[in-house]
Amino acid sequence: MDYGALDAELRDRNADGVVHVGDRFDDDLRYLTGFSGPDREYAFVYDGEGGEAILCAPQLFEEQAQREFSGTVVSAAEQEATTAGERAADLVSGTVLVPQSIPHDTALWLERAGCDLESTAVVERMRSRKTEAEIERIRTVQEAAQTGMARAETVLASTEVEGDPLIWEERVLTTERLRREANAAMALEGVNPVGNTVIGAGERCADLHFTGDIPIKRGETVLLDLSPRGPEGYYGDLSRTFVVDLEGGWERRAYVAVERAQEAAFDALSEGAGTLASTVHEETAAEISAYGFRPDGTPGFTHGTGHGVGMSLHEAPSLRSDTELEAGMVLTVEPGVYDPQEGGVRIEDLVVVREEGFENLTEYPRSLVPEVRSSGQ
Incomplete structure (x- = not known):
């Protein structure tokens, strides 16, 4: 997956990372990760311009994530946090770009971690x-x-x-x-x-x-x-x-x-x-x-x-x-x-x-x- 458009968006917005949380029915998340399951929330994190693409894999789906996602896979066992939003919040700081559809609890976790949230439509533009x-x-x-x-x-x-x-x-x-x-x-x-x-x-x-x-x-x-x-x-x-x-x-x-x-x-x-x-x-x-x-x-x-x-x-x-x-x-x-x-x-x-x-x-x-x-x- 080429994340060059994410790099450009981070640079243009002077932001520090991108977070997207959803499940298998979220087509933006499927596009970003290539990961096809499951029907419970998981997180995609892009940490910094030219940085690391991370998938917080749901428990029991780590092997599938390793097969389907080309970036770094972090298993649930590697993080103390339990929800997808909390796990994402552990991996980013500063100004974070999120879609308008970001789950409410994810937004709260990011804000509690000290992140400033800004909305972006960069994934829609990438997909078009x-x-x-x-x-x-x-x-x-x-x-x-x-x-x-x-x-x-x-x-x-x-x-x-x-x-x-x-x-x-x-x-x-x-x-x-x-x-x-x-x-x-x-x-x-x-x-x-x-x-x-x-x-x-x-x-x-x-x-x-x-x-x-x-x-x-x-x-x-x-x-x-x-x-x-x-x-x-x-x-x-x-x-x-x-x-x-x-x-x-x-x-x-x-x-x-x-x-x-x-x-x-x-x-x-x-x-x-x-x-x-x-x-x-x-x-x-x-x-x-x-x-x-x-x-x-x-x-x-x-x-x-x-x-x-x-x-x-x-x-x-x-x-x-x-x-x-x-x-x-x-x-x-x-x-x-x-x-x-x-x-x-x-x-x-x-x-x-x-x-x-x-x-x-x-x-x-x-x-x-x-x-x-x-x-x-």
């Missing part, structure tokens, strides 16, 4: 710009998501369409059955769906977080959003929309609008680093509007064009913000059109901003009518 190693981890997870999408699309393409609802392998095909097929395919690739597989059908496509179980019918939109997490903590994110036995109408018009909107976003991103994030969203929304759909209302395009992806599924930057995009930022590009009376259409790729242009980490084809896929393409 990925290294090439991080990009490769994300690429691998995105490939697994594509395998899951291929399985789901193949199931849809293999259904019987004589009546409603659709029949697959002699049983009614529901959103839950389709979700299980996609999740099983991704699990075989070594990633965890982590409950993030969203599959809607018909009017439920307008519910962006639908995880219920309903029959899938011919002629209606089926929206699949797959966001698995890899073993090193990084996410992928992929969405496609299909219609079995397409007859046209609203579904086709919405799909064309979304395709063109994504291409407009790609055109904006082709300028590469230095592009304003909001410009990408504005160009996308304008294209949606040109096809007669409301760019920021219901029905219509009801969310931003995209967001950062990394150790968290949703992280900085938002493409609705005035952030200047930097090389290494990994973003979703996911225009959509939704109507509770008709259904929903979204296409989502994952891209990385480069100094010149961008790279699409997604190789999955776009097709409104489902086809049998033998792999992730």
Whole structure:
């Protein structure tokens, strides 16, 4: 792990150390340490510019910490203090930079030890710009998501369409059955769906977080959003929309609008680093509007064009913000059109901003009518 950004922040703020306390669900802490457990608090301490990175490992997890963390691991047996905050306070002095989310008891321990606390967002800034190693981890997870999408699309393409609802392998095909097929395919690739597989059908496509179980019918939109997490903590994110036995109408018009909107976003991103994030969203929304759909209302395009992806599924930057995009930022590009009376259409790729242009980490084809896929393409 390169802590150069922490050094720069300490130097600029004339501070003496950085402390972060959390558990396995704290993505900032996972990012700083690479340590993947447990669900009890532990501490990361960076002591001085160019100094030592220390992990106060939880009891019984010292060996795991030694494997996963590249800095110094201090076991619970080496310190008299018991809580993570108290253990961190034993290792620092002077002005200490902490995140706004620092646990209250940790702040008290640091203050009792004579430390002056100042808030910092340096980790958020570090996370927003990925290294090439991080990009490769994300690429691998995105490939697994594509395998899951291929399985789901193949199931849809293999259904019987004589009546409603659709029949697959002699049983009614529901959103839950389709979700299980996609999740099983991704699990075989070594990633965890982590409950993030969203599959809607018909009017439920307008519910962006639908995880219920309903029959899938011919002629209606089926929206699949797959966001698995890899073993090193990084996410992928992929969405496609299909219609079995397409007859046209609203579904086709919405799909064309979304395709063109994504291409407009790609055109904006082709300028590469230095592009304003909001410009990408504005160009996308304008294209949606040109096809007669409301760019920021219901029905219509009801969310931003995209967001950062990394150790968290949703992280900085938002493409609705005035952030200047930097090389290494990994973003979703996911225009959509939704109507509770008709259904929903979204296409989502994952891209990385480069100094010149961008790279699409997604190789999955776009097709409104489902086809049998033998792999992730």
